[in-house]
Amino acid sequence: MNAGSAFDGQAYLNLETRRASGEPVCTPLWFVQDGEVFYFRTLGTSGKVKRMRANPRVRIAPCRVDGALLGDWHAAEWIALENGLEAELLARYNEKYAADIAAITSREMNNKLRANQGYAVRLLPEE
Numbered sequence: 001m002n003a004g005s006a007f008d009g010q011a012y013l014n015l016e017t018r019r020a021s022g023e024p025v026c027t028p029l030w031f032v033q034d035g036e037v038f039y040f041r042t043l044g045t046s047g048k049v050k051r052m053r054a055n056p057r058v059r060i061a062p063c064r065v066d067g068a069l070l071g072d073w074h075a076a077e078w079i080a081l082e083n084g085l086e087a088e089l090l091a092r093y094n095e096k097y098a099a100d101i102a103a104i105t106s107r108e109m110n111n112k113l114r115a116n117q118g119y120a121v122r123l124l125p126e127e
Contacts, residue, residue: 003074003123004036007062010070011096013038014063015121017051025051028067030100032092036123037079039089049119052078058121076121090118 007013012028019025027048029040038060042049052058056078062071094101 002036004033006071006074007031007033007038010062012063012065013040014061014067014069015040015048016059016061016073017048018055018058019051020054026067028063028065030093030097032089032096034089037120038076038123039081039093039118039120041093041118052119060121060123075124077124079120079122081118081120 011030013031015027015029016024017027025047029042031038031040033039058076058078059073060076061069061073063069
């Protein structure tokens with residue numbers, strides 16, 4: 001079984017980034033997957049993006065909405081996407097999370113989620 005298949009059918013992945021001090025920070029995220037690459041959306045000013053810019057090596061694991069792990073951690077690296085998610089991936093993301101996006105009542109937050117600020121992490125080979 002390849003590591004990517006651990007995320008099949010999952011709604012959330014837990015992204016572990018590291019502060020400058022080395023302290024881990026875990027964040028559950030919505031995602032869409034294309035093989036060994038996992039795409040997600042967040043604001044470019046978010047802490048996780050700042051931490052990934054400083055240290056592109058991260059870990060990911062399938063999880064629940066509260067971040068509780070549903071599987072093992074896997075080494076990954078951040079990939080900068082210059083133009084956000086491609087149209088096909090953005091459509092898959094919006095389809096997968098349509099009910100969740102519609103349930104968000106804050107207009108500001110809804111607009112932020114709809115903004116095409118996409119990022120990705122790629123699984124690293126198993127050691």
